[in-house]
Amino acid sequence: MSLVVTAGQAGDAPQFETVMNAIRVPRQGSGRPRQRPRRVLGDKAYSSRAIRSWLRRRGIRATIPQPRDQQEHRLRRGSHGGRPPAFDPVAYRQRNIAERCINRLKQWRGLAMRTDKLAVHYQAALTLAGILLWAKP
Structure with a gap:
C-alpha cells in the first residue's frame, strides 16, 4: 500500500503514477518486494487512455469500468472507435475492500x-x- 498526500482540490487520477511507483508488494519468504501488482482495480475516474496505456506497458491488468460518455464516444466513432477495454465484474467486486478501509480511516x-x-x-x-x-x- 502507498499513501500520497496532495491538496484537497487536486484530483486522484493525476497522482496515479506517483502512487503506483510507491507500491511495494511483499513476497512470500525472502526477496525484494515486487513493484508491480498483478491487477489494479479502479473506479471510473481512472478510466483514461493514458492510465490504461501506462498499465499495459508494465503488464498490469486493469479492471476499471468505462464511463458512459467514453462508451458513447467510442460507439459514435464506429469501427474507428476500437474495442471496449476488458472489464471483469467479478474481480471488480473486490474493490469494496479498499472503500471500506477508507471509510474506517x-x-x-x-x-x-x-x-x-x-x-x-x-x-x-x-x-x-x-x-x-x-x-x-
Whole structure:
C-alpha cells in the first residue's frame, strides 16, 4: 500500500503514477518486494487512455469500468472507435475492500476533517491510523 498526500482540490487520477511507483508488494519468504501488482482495480475516474496505456506497458491488468460518455464516444466513432477495454465484474467486486478501509480511516475525526496544517503531520496521522487498523483483530 502507498499513501500520497496532495491538496484537497487536486484530483486522484493525476497522482496515479506517483502512487503506483510507491507500491511495494511483499513476497512470500525472502526477496525484494515486487513493484508491480498483478491487477489494479479502479473506479471510473481512472478510466483514461493514458492510465490504461501506462498499465499495459508494465503488464498490469486493469479492471476499471468505462464511463458512459467514453462508451458513447467510442460507439459514435464506429469501427474507428476500437474495442471496449476488458472489464471483469467479478474481480471488480473486490474493490469494496479498499472503500471500506477508507471509510474506517474517515472515522478518525482528524483525518476526515483534515485539521492538520502541515501535510507531513497529516500523512503521519494517516500512517498511524493505518497501522492501528491493520493491527486491530
